[in-house]
Amino acid sequence: EVQLVESGGGLVKPGGSLRLSCAASGFTFTNTWMNWVRQAPGKGLEWVGRIKSKTDGGTTDYAAPVSGRFTISRDDSKNTLYLQMNSLKTEDTAIYYCTGAGVTGILDYYSMDVWGQGTTVTVSS
């Protein structure tokens, strides 16, 4: 069964840091481009960033609001995706979803065909 399971969410003060993890199973993680998407309470979806597979360069891209503060990385030996969040702001409060592109055979790196259930990050003093 294809599965993504996020963890690491919690309450953090403004200016603080947090690292989210996403454990992947049921598919070839090594070959998969992975994304983080977030959803603030009662709001819409917001793309956070992406990391390509190592065979495609392993490079990362970020949305403007998080660029320079957030870092996406992956450990293919552990089938795990990470999101390091620094200098957190109250507006970073959201559910953070880990997503995969092309997992189910779709040859489209820019859509997200597998989603985790999300982990909640609350930034508040």
Added chain:
Amino acid sequence: QSDLTQPASVSGSPGQSITISCTGTSSDVGTYNLVSWYQQHPAKAPKLMIYEVSKRPSGVSNRFSGSKSGNTASLTISGLQAEDEADYFCCSYVGSKILAFGGGTKLTVL
């Protein structure tokens, strides 16, 4: 503020068809055939319904279809069913390796 504009809400009766629009610009939706659509039920993770403007993933009902004209992409749901009531989000490649979502549309089945 989203890069892509969707109506806040649409509604329809069971059996009817509805269309949700997603308007971008000539630099994103108008240029790239990389528009996807996601369905989200309350307190659930989103689900991919359409990718590359009009392609349906395996397992998605053929009542869902996508199209594009100029800078506007559209999601059409035919034969509306109660289970279709959900939020729908479009997403497009907007250049510079960046993705952007629309603000979302709440579909109510009357």
